[in-house]
Amino acid sequence: MATLNLSAVTKSFGATTVLHGIDLNVADGEMIVIVGASGCGKSTLLRIVAGLETPTTGHVAIGGREVTRLEPADRDIAMVFQNYALYPHMTVAQNMAYGLKIRGTPKEEIARRVDETAGLLGIGPLLGRKPRELSGGQRQRVAMGRAIIREPKLFLFDEPLSNLDAKLRVQMRGEIRRLQQRLGVTSLYVTHDQVEAMTLGDRLVVMHRGRAAQVASPMEVWARPADTYVAGFIGSPAMNLLAGTLAEDGAAVQLRAGPLLRFTDGPRAGGEGRPLTIGIRPEHMLRDGDAIVTVALDLVEPLGSETVLHGTLASGEVLTARLPGMVPAVGSNMPLAIPAEALHVFDAETGRRLDA
Amino acid sequence: MQDAVLARQAMARQRRGRWLAHAALALGVLIFAFPIWITLVGSTHDAATIGRGDVPLLPGGHGLENFSTALGEGGGRMHTTPAAGMLLNSAIMALLIAGGKIAISLLSAYAVVFFRFPLRMAAFWTIFITLMLPVEVRIIPTYQVIVNLDLFNSFTGLTLPLIASATATLLFRQFFLTIPDEYVEAAQLDGAGPLRFFRDILLPLSVTNIAAMGVILFIYGWNQYLWPLLIINDRSMETIVVGLAKMIGSGDTQNEWNTIMATAVLAMTPPVLVVVLLQRWFIKGLTETEK
Structure with missing residues (x-):
């Protein structure tokens, strides 16, 4: 158990820079989820922490100890790989014991810890099997077991659930979280799946083009996204982003789509006509209200308890709404209301969030 | 009626095809295996039989004797180097x-x-x-x-x-x-x-x-x-x-x-x-x- 500190970590492969200075401080026992689209540098960051890559500049410290130049084996960490990377010719027990064996742990101690870990994960009956005789979920557990048995200071997860089917993924997600909380080991978890990110993390690092766009708790990221990228990335369906300009001395926004919306949390800085991007989550759209926009529906997705509507506004912008209950079929024009209290205001040029 | 004829023809064609395939395989085996068979048979006859220019196709009765000579003393006229x-x-x-x-x-x-x-x-x-x-x-x-x-x-x-x-x-x-x-x-x-x-x-x-x-x-x-x-x-x-x-x-x-x-x-x-x-x-x- 330990803290993890990254300071100004950058990484370049030749002329391409994939990480532009990442700072991150992880508290003891905290679970941090690094989330982002593919190619955002999240895996590279994890591999730098693991020691599988060396940062171009910057430092990595685990438990206060500088490890930037240390070999992976000397960092006291364990990693769960996306394809599990279980040694195919070894049994489950041998796979789990391999790291301990290399470190020269006594045989009895290894046997005890294998039994203990297998019990913890419910894989006791599988100990004598080879990885190819296991199902996806079982392999996943063995990979976890191989990490846990070392009692490392830090767990690293590299998209560990992406090879599982949807149902199993939900189940394993819960197991990983329970296990991590029970063991209290500081963890770094990389995923591109926002649901995993929201449910697993104490805090999220939303990565975008080699930068940490936002580092905050899942609810904070959802409620107060730091920029338009984060706003569009977290939440499903994605947040609607509409063009507008500042109006009434910063107290309101004039949407290109029509209505004038008065900010409920106070005025924004900047002159009249400052270009803004207004974010509104599909689930916040209402059937009735003051600021009405007319949506030409082109797709209606009934999900049972709610309906997702996709359509176009008069301004040509695309709008998605998630409404409770059943809603009329495709083809109709439908008036929907934008509630002023649910607005997210961003600068149109920088994409940064503008608070009152 | 017509279909029954067609089916019979198809079956005949299939049988003919299988027969042809086996014939080709048998020919291949024969070409590869024949020299080896000649060698194997030749190693079980006495020197005189082969020396006469006969090519025996069935094994003779001198196998043990020939192999023990080859292993222990060496083959050929000179018996120089034992095969063992x-x-x-x-x-x-x-x-x-x-x-x-x-x-x-x-x-x-x-x-x-x-x-x-x-x-x-x-x-x-x-x-x-x-x-x-x-x-x-x-x-x-x-x-x-x-x-x-x-x-x-x-x-x-x-x-x-x-x-x-x-x-x-x-x-x-x-x-x-x-x-x-x-x-x-x-x-x-x-x-x-x-x-x-x-x-x-x-x-x-x-x-x-x-x-x-x-x-x-x-x-x-x-x-x-x-x-x-x-x-x-x-x-x-x-x-x-x-x-x-x-x-x-x-x-x-x-x-x-x-x-x-x-x-x-x-x-x-x-x-x-x-x-x-x-x-x-x-x-x-x-x-x-x-x-």
Whole structure:
């Protein structure tokens, strides 16, 4: 158990820079989820922490100890790989014991810890099997077991659930979280799946083009996204982003789509006509209200308890709404209301969030 | 009615096709197996029968006698070198060549695939190019080197020049390239150094490939003719393939064909045994990987 500190970590492969200075401080026992689209540098960051890559500049410290130049084996960490990377010719027990064996742990101690870990994960009956005789979920557990048995200071997860089917993924997600909380080991978890990110993390690092766009708790990221990228990335369906300009001395926004919306949390800085991007989550759209926009529906997705509507506004912008209950079929024009209290205001040029 | 006729025709056509296929296969087997059968039968007759110019197609009654002569005293008219010793020499040579080639190839393929070092690709291509330089091409300089090193008439001199080649390196390189990086990284995290990784993970994963390579290289080694002919002139170190050729006198010599045939059968047996015993591994190694 330990803290993890990254300071100004950058990484370049030749002329391409994939990480532009990442700072991150992880508290003891905290679970941090690094989330982002593919190619955002999240895996590279994890591999730098693991020691599988060396940062171009910057430092990595685990438990206060500088490890930037240390070999992976000397960092006291364990990693769960996306394809599990279980040694195919070894049994489950041998796979789990391999790291301990290399470190020269006594045989009895290894046997005890294998039994203990297998019990913890419910894989006791599988100990004598080879990885190819296991199902996806079982392999996943063995990979976890191989990490846990070392009692490392830090767990690293590299998209560990992406090879599982949807149902199993939900189940394993819960197991990983329970296990991590029970063991209290500081963890770094990389995923591109926002649901995993929201449910697993104490805090999220939303990565975008080699930068940490936002580092905050899942609810904070959802409620107060730091920029338009984060706003569009977290939440499903994605947040609607509409063009507008500042109006009434910063107290309101004039949407290109029509209505004038008065900010409920106070005025924004900047002159009249400052270009803004207004974010509104599909689930916040209402059937009735003051600021009405007319949506030409082109797709209606009934999900049972709610309906997702996709359509176009008069301004040509695309709008998605998630409404409770059943809603009329495709083809109709439908008036929907934008509630002023649910607005997210961003600068149109920088994409940064503008608070009152 | 019409359909019944069509069905009967289809069945007849099918039967004819199957018959044709079997006939072709039988012909193939006959062409390949006939010389071997002649040899096998020839080794069971007395010298006079073959000497008369008969080609017997059924086994005779002198088999045991011929084989014990070939093994104990040596075949051919002169009875110079007993086959038992030559078989042993051939086995040692073939095993040294197969083992040496596999060991060297595994290590060089390991280096080329898993390590980043300057001139890595240059090293690989240098190894690759040796494919174009088998012993037969470089035989004079190689002979000179071996003689200068005083390795004439020794197993070292016999096998060393044959060990250096790229075939197995290429095969192992291709196999190593299919091993996911994650194994390497998992091993790194487990604290396994390069040699540990090689021994604990790479070697066990390569077992079937090694077996397949072993079969091919054992036969390659066993069948060597030109190089052993040059480098060995001590009768006691003669290999069976060379010894067999030397048994056959030229010109008007009256050959003792029955014992020569017996020696030929003896020379054929070990490669056949190796293939039969290792064929399961051999096929596995060439077709599937354990991943």
